[in-house]
Amino acid sequence: MSLTLDERVAALDAALDAGDGRLPATLVTQTRDLLARVRERAGLSAEHTVVALAGATGSGKSSLFNALVGADLASTGVQRPTTSHPLAVVVGDDPDGDGPARLLDWLEVGRRHALPAGPPGTHPDGGQRPGAAVRGARLADGLVLLDLPDHDSVVVEHRVRAERLVSRADLLVWVVDPQKYADAALHDRYLRPLAGHDDVVVLVLNQADRLSAGDVDSVLGDLRRLAAADGLERARVLAASARTGAGVDDLRALVAQAVERREATNQRFGADLRTAARGVADACGPEPRGRRRDVATDRLLDALEDAAGVPTVVTAVRRSAVRRAGAHTGWPPVRWLARLRPDPLRRLHLAPRSAAEADVTRTSLPPAGPAQRATAATAVRDHADAVLAGAPDTWVLAARARLDTAALPDALDHAVARTPLLPERAVWWWRVAGALQWLLLAAAVTGALWLAGIALLAYLQLPDPVTPVWGPAPAPTVLLVGGVLAGLLVAAVGALAGRLGARARARAARRRLRASVAEVAQRLVLTPLAAQTDALAACRRQAARAAGR
Template identity: 85%
Template sequence: MSLRLDERLAALDAALDAGDGRLPGPLVADARTVLARVRERAGLSAEHTVVALAGATGSGKSSLFNALVGADLAATGVQRPTTSHPLAVVVGADPDADGPTRLLDWLEVGRRHALPAGPVGPPEARAGSPGRRALLADGLVLLDLPDHDSVVTEHRGRAERLVARADLLVWVVDPQKYADAALHERYLVPLAGHDDVVVLVLNQADRLAAGEVDAVLQDLRRLARSDGLDRARVVAASARTGAGVDDLRDLVGRAVQRREATNQRFGADLRTVARDVVETCGPAPQGRRRDVDADRLIDALEDAAGVPTVVQAVRRSAVRRAGAHTGWPPVRWISRLRPDPLRRLHLAPGPAAAADVTRTSLPPAGPAQRATAVTAVRDHTDAALAGAPDAWVLAARSRLDTAALPDALDHAVARTHLLPERPVWWWRAVGALQWLLLAAAVTGGLWLAGIAVLAYLQLPDPVTPVWGPAPAPTVLLVGGVLAGLLVATVGALAGRLGARARARAARRRLRASVAEVAGRLVLTPLAAETDAWATCRAQAARAAGR
């Protein structure tokens, strides 16, 4: 389904906004000029269709103009150039009325005439040819342009300006210069895609024989196809004899009555510049950004942030803390002599507020790690923008603040929760049990010491209860020590298993922190750039669609 002119305008405008600073400056300037011209024309009279007669010197353009309107309004003659200023004929309305006045002021046409709609020519001429269909359509604004090959630069400039603003373009050629390279390369080739609003008129056809007219028309159609104007209408006419003039007038009249030429002309202008934008944007992204795996990028940033070192420190610190709570109390102090690995890195568990202002003592990333991180960022950027023009890739790289990555990663590691501040509940339970066992062993030792003192003093031995195969104090002493050592061993094994689990959990949290930094400094800016690229191309493709 074809877009309305306002929809095509909005789509191209969105494409240019998305490609701001990425698309070539001349292309953007040309596109903005087209947008402004289309908006200006859309705000003017929709009841009038501007038909411009353009041609080279000597093509008989002004004579054909007079023949179409049935009056000698345009000056003709042998002196060249004949037409220096454009001439307008407004059919069916006073050219001084508000609608045509604003339109002609925008066209910058000062010479204006008004003709009534209906039969062409004086009454006596119309009466003499009652079957004639020579009618001027109401709403026609017919322009006679200066010669496009005039030796006067100012004349050519006026012609080119009106060629860009007319709704329907009638190019008048003659049998001698219809294949002129300057006409085709400078004017017709740039109009490729404007088939619906381009008419090629072979004037002065009376100078050719009937067979020659057909041959020239066939060759003119071939040239039009090579210019990209496959559907352009080709008409043979003679302003001197009037042959073909009625056919051309009817063709123009139908275009005026349908009131589609304005939308067709400026829709084609928008499609042409939109196609240029699409080509500049390169191939469609096709969801590449979603398909690009960020794991390799995060892996490289983890390595640069020292995450493996931190994870190892978490495991060792968790083992140390578990031993400090579950080990045999008489030798626990030995474990405290070893420094806490996390504390050495300024990563000991503490308040979250303190983590926001604390830097770690991790060794800075080495050259290999930094190179790996930078390479990973660049590779990820290139993968996400695969197929994009260099301007988009360079713009994306300029948005990525890789210089801020080291500090941001260090801060992310510092604020990551690695270990709980308080001991785990089962550490406390095992610790309490250890103290009970130690108390039992101390009780048994003191009991045995008391018995030994009594024996040394040769006092009567107290009655000592027997628990199983040994006296109670011996059971308390030996059992308390052995049980304490056994509990310490089991606690150490459980502590190591728990330390591994805590190290894995810390690794997940550290990776999430690193991923947040990657998202903020790399992935989000890159996504904005790839989204802008996709939007630019998609909107331009929409504006370029028929």
């Protein structure tokens, strides 16, 4: 279903808002001016249709204007240019009435005349004007007919007035003559920019009485061909002669039909809006080429991990986990030696701590080197290019400018600092192994004291106490040797299990660190880029909607 003028205006306005700062400034200015012009025209008289006669010097435009209205209102003559200011004829209404006056003020037309509806040349009482020929086609009520200054006038001011009214008229009647109908200036500067305005453009070959019938057909055919090349394939083309009156009734009937249908305003500005919307859509570029963004995101996260020192932190987590496991499961007599080695995480200010402390802590990781920073910056740029693949350079550059890469180092450091790396409390099996170690140490100490007691009694030559035998050896020997060997065995098993557990904890820490880095990437890179792609999609979608039929 075709859009209304208001819907088309709203869609194009939304496209411009979505592309703010990324569409070409000239395009935005021209389109905003058009939207303002459409809104202004919509607020003026909807009962009047503005039909403008435009043409070059010597085309007989003013003579044709007089023939249409049946009165000599426009100045004609051999002096060029003869039309310096636009002239308006309002049919059926007082031109100084509220509706027509506001419309003509907006058009900036000061020379105004009133004519009654009906056949041209009639008095308001229905009688004929003296000397006026009776025509078969009538002047439609609500017609505002304009005679414009020559568009090729040597006076710049005249050309400016003509161009302004060409952009504001509802129906454009371009009057050409047999000598200048193929003039490049006419087609390049005026007709070609009206491509797509077929419904509101009429090409009139005036002074057809100077040509033979065959030549008229030949020129009309050539004029249609040129119009098609200008993008006006369906524009109406006809021949007329202001001097003889031939074709004037056909033109008057065509104008009357446009006025009675009350569609010319919507058709004119609808075509203007569609043309502008196609320009905005072209400025948005083609649809994305569909490159794999997940691969680019993985590369981005890998680069940011490297810049954040994640590999260093993961190594520290593994070593710290081994150290903590040894501190809980190692053989008690030498366990204190492990405590002499500094904790890798504590050296980086990443030791387990509360969430509140982590939020205000900075790490002691070495800052990213030039190579890491360059890699991270390249990854951010490459990701932006992948996300905006196929978009115009202005959109890509605007997206890059909105990425706060300068905040990445601090944000990454803070993300690493607040990521939980190791549990604050000891693992349950560490506590079990530690209790077992103390029990075995107690057994070894008991055996050693027992043997020492026996040795003391022998030294004092006191009777030997009865010593139980457990298996192949006395009980105190079994306690001493068994406690020591069992303790060393438990320490070895604990060290192996601690290393395996440390690797698992390092992998878990890496996942949590990657999630933290991904959160930073989401906030500083992915979300801003998503806003840009959403804006681009909205601009393209709304422009396509406004450009639709």
